[in-house]
Amino acid sequence: MARVTRYAFLVSPSHNRVYAQAAPRLALAELSAVAERAFDGRLTDVGTTTLGGLPYVTFALDDAPAGPDAATVEATDLALVSTLSSVYALFRVEGGRDDAGEAVLRPVARAGVDLFDSDLLTVQKYAGKTNEDFTRLLVNVTVAATDRPRDLAGPWTTRPDGARRRLRVLDPMAGRGTTLNQALVRGWDAAGIDVDAKDVEAYAVFLRTWLKNHRLKHGASLQTQHRDGKSLGRRFAATVGATPAEYRAGETIGVELVNADTVRAAELFPAGHFDAIVTDAPYGVQHGNRASGTRGRDGRSTSRDELTRSPVPLLSRALPGWVRLLRRGGTVGIAWNVKVAPRRDLVDALTDAGLEVLGGGRDDAAPDPWQGFEHRVDQAIQRDLVVARKPR
Ligand SMILES: C[S@@+](CC[C@H](N)C(=O)[O-])C[C@H]1O[C@@H](n2cnc3c(N)ncnc32)[C@H](O)[C@@H]1O
Structure with a gap:
């Protein structure tokens, strides 16, 4: 025994x-x-x-x-x-x-x-940053839900031909790169998309400075992409060597962040490219701002965060593209604010996109870990996460 x-x-x-x-x-x-x-x-x-x-x-x-x-x-x-x-x-x-x-x-x-110092995850501070501990949790449970769950233990996964490659993670609403940094620290190739050009520029400045301060061998560029003569927004791309020898041997980790609308994700990366897609969806809250036209009972503007809208319509439009980018057996993990969208709406959107949601439907009395993550962030945000897999 x-x-x-x-x-x-x-x-x-x-x-x-x-x-x-x-x-x-x-x-x-x-x-x-x-x-x-x-x-x-x-x-x-x-x-x-x-x-x-x-x-x-x-x-x-x-x-x-x-x-x-x-x-x-x-x-x-x-x-x-x-x-x-x-x-x-x-x-x-x-x-x-x-x-x-x-x-x-x-x-x-x-x-x-972790391959790098934890300050990669903690140094950046800005309004709207997803907490780094929560990002790690979301990344962990999403990667564990793939059909190769033990890949979570290291940088590598196995290609169909038996050779190894780095795991590939996409955050399709990446902000200033909390998920990208979580992937980088694990030695995974990381890619992100964000509609806000300022986030892409801020992340480019941050990562370049961090790489220089840590004397890590790297290459980096921030370029405007064009197609058919039209500007498609900026793309920051870096290759990083965990050691000088690995950099010289070309065994680098890739990080990129593209300024684009996530509904166009499928135009930006090859189909079937990613093992996991991990994102913290917009909370439908305007931090420090007031939703226009909102007044308190006394007629003055309220000072509380205002709830504005559910992320589900955006997710429903974006998910078909994200699913295209996912390999079979790969997973999507989404965090969202349950105060603006019930779990049922997220589950429906993921199911409609052809994914299988983890958890639910257990016939034993054991608690379902996939539905055990809901927690309070602040007065306006009650956060939960949902994970779904692309069928093999
Ligand atoms: C909750 S924040 C993510 C924060 C990020 N995890 C971080 O720590 O920096 C949601 C992000 O979604 C982005 N976003 C909203 N709509 C988008 C769209 N249509 N396409 C791409 N990104 C979008 C916002 O700009 C914002 O950065």
Whole structure:
């Protein structure tokens, strides 16, 4: 019988700041979703506990089946757990439970999944930025939902001819590149689209400066694209070497951000190109602005954020193009504000575009991790996420 090891991880303090009371629940949902996809039933007994006044997530993991691949499987297991957005410190739990005496937590070194300093994710600050912990969670559960869930553990996926290539992630409403940076730090090729030219320019300035400050070998350009004599907007493209040797060998990571309307996504990249499409949809909230013509009860303008509109009509127009860009077995993960659109509308839009939505329809009593992510961001935003797969 396989040996079972129990683990506990301390939930990252930044997670607690972002999600407040919901932090352990979201950590649990992320682990449960990744476990369901990537561990072949070997990761079980997921729960939360408080030790010494701090929140921990706990789980049990069966050893890899004996055989020549066991060590690789176990290394990938550790990398998958280490990459979760909520893990701060990982421990093996010894004793306690059925054994006499208190449980002892023995530290386990997390696998180094990120190729670059975390300041790539944290330095940029601007209104409308998607929190980097949440972006990591969204990216993780979306990539775990592909038909190659264990790709989440590293930079590579396997091509149909058996050769390896980097995973490819698209954010079709990328803003100033929070998702692109999450992909880059993992060694994945990243592409983005945003309709706001200022976002593309700001991201180009940020990434160039960051690459220079970190003395990373790279090439970068910001060019206006033309087709049939017409300007198609600007495209920022960079190639980055994780090491000088990899840069010289041409083993670079690609990052690009195109200024365009996302409904034209299919014109911008080859069909079937991406493994995952990840985006934080417009919230339908005007931060710091007032929706025109809105007045408070006393007739003066209100100072609260105003709800304006649902992202679903835009998503419905854009999804056919996005689906074209996705390989079979690839996934789309979308975060949105449930205050402007119910989950049902998102599920319908994804289903109408030919995708299979994860979660729902479970016939056991276990909680559905794919519907466990809803949480409060602020007074105007209650955020949720939905993940769907392109059939094989
Ligand atoms: C919630 S923000 C994403 C923020 C981004 N994740 C970040 O952290 O910078 C939504 C983005 O959608 C973009 N957007 C809205 N409509 C769009 C469209 N039709 N095509 C492309 N991008 C669009 C907005 O410009 C905005 O940057």
